[in-house]
Amino acid sequence: MGDSPGTEEAIKRWDRYADLFTAGYDANGDIHREVLLNPVLSRLVEPIRDKKVLDAGCGEGYLSRIFAKSGAIVSAVDYSKRMLEIAQNKTAEDLNIRFYHGNCEKLDCFADKSFDLIVSNMVIQDLEHYRDAIKEMYRLLADGGTFIFSILHPCFVTPNSGWERNHEGEKLYWKIDNYFYEGVYDQVIPREQPDKILLFHRTLSSYFRAIKDAGFIVDDLIEPKPSAEMLKKYPSFKEDLRSSDFIVFKLRK
Numbered sequence: 217m218g219d220s221p222g223t224e225e226a227i228k229r230w231d232r233y234a235d236l237f238t239a240g241y242d243a244n245g246d247i248h249r250e251v252l253l254n255p256v257l258s259r260l261v262e263p264i265r266d267k268k269v270l271d272a273g274c275g276e277g278y279l280s281r282i283f284a285k286s287g288a289i290v291s292a293v294d295y296s297k298r299m300l301e302i303a304q305n306k307t308a309e310d311l312n313i314r315f316y317h318g319n320c321e322k323l324d325c326f327a328d329k330s331f332d333l334i335v336s337n338m339v340i341q342d343l344e345h346y347r348d349a350i351k352e353m354y355r356l357l358a359d360g361g362t363f364i365f366s367i368l369h370p371c372f373v374t375p376n377s378g379w380e381r382n383h384e385g386e387k388l389y390w391k392i393d394n395y396f397y398e399g400v401y402d403q404v405i406p407r408e409q410p411d412k413i414l415l416f417h418r419t420l421s422s423y424f425r426a427i428k429d430a431g432f433i434v435d436d437l438i439e440p441k442p443s444a445e446m447l448k449k450y451p452s453f454k455e456d457l458r459s460s461d462f463i464v465f466k467l468r469k
């Protein structure tokens with residue numbers, strides 16, 4: 217926790233750790249995306265065929281590829297050049313995706329009302345100027361358009377939150393601390409490096425205010441839980457039934 221090193225430093229770290237961060241990704245992203253986020257996002261984006269979609273903070277691009285395979289016309293933007301390289305290398309040329317280098321806080325490369333749908337998966341908590349980014353998504357949406365974003369759940373994932381364990385190392389309960397702190401803190405990734413990926417914490421009410429001030433209407437709010445099918449495949453996710461790792465907003469312009 218402390219003074220923010222700023223957006224450019226945050227992106228330098230994304231560039232440095234892009235390969236490491238995405239090493240465990242397959243066509244469905246990582247395991248948390250497969251179990252918790254993708255089922256919610258897939259449901260919320262429908263119908264997506266022929267829609268003009270922006271994947272804001274696309275990372276290595278798995279979601280853009282899923283959307284393009286479902287018939288969407290996809291633009292994908294990220295501020296990390298290394299992430300974009302990985303994304304482009306993983307994307308077949310015949311898929312309907314155009315990649316852009318840009319900062320989600322100010323996307324001058326796109327005109328007003330360019331998109332029917334914007335999805336930003338696990339990005340807004342990585343942005344120092346999150347209020348600007350939410351306003352920017354409003355500008356980029358056609359009237360009636362939808363903005364869906366997922367973040368770490370700010371009520372449960374806070375600076376210094378984590379499992380309390382007994383002497384044997386068994387998990388007792390999930391501890392929350394510093395909820396009202398607003399600002400930068402270090403992500404745990406990568407464990408072995410001193411310079412971590414940066415995260416920003418804000419309270420739920422600050423997110424709500426940013427959404428309202430931008431002009432959005434809240435259509436849905438989801439705290440993803442693993443399905444019975446996913447629990448059978450990955451039994452360790454039973455722990456996710458004790459608190460919520462993520463929250464997903466569906467907003468309308």
Ligand SMILES: C[S@@+](CC[C@H](N)C(=O)[O-])C[C@H]1O[C@@H](n2cnc3c(N)ncnc32)[C@H](O)[C@@H]1O
Pocket residue numbers: 223226227230245272273274275276277278279293294295296299318319320321336337338339342343
């Ligand atoms: C946690 S990753 C999520 C990537 C992808 N959406 C996914 O779900 O796999 C966050 C991504 O946001 C990008 N990012 C961080 N700050 C950004 C900014 N200001 N503008 C655009 N992208 C940014 C990072 O480079 C990284 O690719």
